Amino acid sequence: MTGVWIFGTVTVLLAVLTVWRIVREPRRVLHGLLLVATLVSLWLTLLAATWDGDGAGDAPALLFYGTIVVGLLLILGTGLFLIVNGLIVVHREGLGLSTLVPAVFGLLLVGIIVGLVTVVLFVGRGSDGHPWLGDLLVLVVLPLCAVPVGMLLVNLVGFILYSVLYGRIGRTTGADAVIVLGAGLDGDTVTPLLAARVDRGIRAWRDLAASGRSPLLVLSGGQGADEVVPEAVAMAGYAADRGMPREAMVLEDASTTTQENLVNSRELLAGRGATGRVVVVTSNYHAMRAASLTEELGIPATVVGARTASYFVPAGFLREFVAVVNRYRRRLLIVWLSLSALWLLLAGALLVIANAGQ
Secondary structure (H helix, E strand, C coil): CHHHHHHHHHHHHHHHHHHHHHHHCCCCCCHHHHHHHHHHHHHHHHHHHHHHHCCCCCHHHHHHHHHHHHHHHHHHHHHHHHHHHHHHHHHHHCCCHHHHHHHHHHHHHHHHHHHHHHHHHHHHCCHHHCHHHHHHHHHHHHHHHHHHHHHHHHHHHHHHHHHHHHHHHCCCCCCCEEEEECCCEECCEECHHHHHHHHHHHHHHHHHHHCCCCCEEEEECCCCCCCCCCHHHHHHHHHHHCCCCHHHEEEECCCCCHHHHHHHHHHHHHHCCCCCCEEEEEEHHHHHHHHHHHHHCCCCEEEEEECCCHHHHHHHHHHHHHHHHHHCHHHHHHHHHHHHHHHHHHHHHHHHHHHHCC
16 A cells, blocks of 8 residues: 555645645646646556555556557547647638647647557567667657657646636636727627627626726727727727726727736726726636736736637637747756756666666
8 A cells, every 4th residue: 555655645745735826826827737747646546556456457557558548549539639620710710820720739649649659560560670770769769759749748738727727716806907808800890709808808897896896997909900990999899889888998009919918907007096906808718828927917817718619719728828838938948958868868878788788
C-alpha cells in the first residue's frame, strides 16, 4: 500500500493547492496545469491501487495500456473532428488565419499519431537492418519530438479544462459596472456574436440594478478600418432597442485591442467615480484570457462569457490558446530547452551504457 499512500497523498495535496489558488485568485491561466497535474496524480494513485490489489494479474497492465490506447484514440478522434470543424468554419466565416486554426490543429494531432505509428512499425521491423538507427529514434528523436508535443497537449488540455471551470465560478454580484467588450460589425449593425455579448451584459446590469445598486454599462469598442461606425455606437443602439436606459450607458469608442478595452473603460469609470469591482462580458471562449488580462492590469473584475455559435467554439478556444502560448512563449521555450537538454544527457548516458555492455 506504500505506492497508494504516496500517490494518494500527493493527489490530495495537489487538489488542496489547486482549490486554494483558485479561491485566492481565480483569473490565472496557469491553474489549468495544476488541474492536469492533479488528474495525472489521481491516475497514478489508481494505477498503484490496482498494482497492490492485483500485482500479478492483468488489472495494472489493463489500466496502464488501456489509458494510453484511449488517449491515442482521443487524440486521433479530436484531430479528425477539428479538420472537419475547420472546413465548416472556413465555409461559414471565410478563409483566413483565424478560421484555419482548427484544421491546422487537427492536422497536427493526426500527424502525431501517424508519426508515432510509423516509428513503432520501423523499430518493430528491426530498423531495416540498422539497429543503431532504432536506438537513435527511440532514445533521441522520438523523445525530443515528444517534449514540445507533450507540452502543447498538456497546456491545451489545462487551458480548456480551466476555461470551462472558470466560466462556471464567476459571480456577477456586488459590482459597480458592467463592461461589454466589442467585436467586429456587419456594416453598422452588431453581428450575432456581438449581440450575444450585449445581451449578456444587459442581463448582468439588470441583475445588479435589481440588487439595489446603480451600475453603469460600458460598451467598449473602437472603429476598425472596415467598419462604418465605432463598435460602441452600434452596441449602444442595439442595447437601447432592448430597453437599456441611455443614461446608464457609457461609450468607449477608441479601443482596438482587449487591453485597450479594459484600460480605457477603467479610466472612463474612474472619471464617474466608479472605482470598485466590475463585471466584464465577452464571448465564452475569450473569457479566460480576458480574465487573466484584468488580473495583470490590476482591475478587480469577474469575466463572464456569452454563448457562441457551437460550430465556432473550437476555433475560438484554439485561437485564444494560441494567444496564450504566444504570451508565455519565453517561459515555454525555456522549459522546452531545459527538458530537451536533460533528456539528451540521459539518452547519451543510456547509449554509452548500452554500447559498453556489448
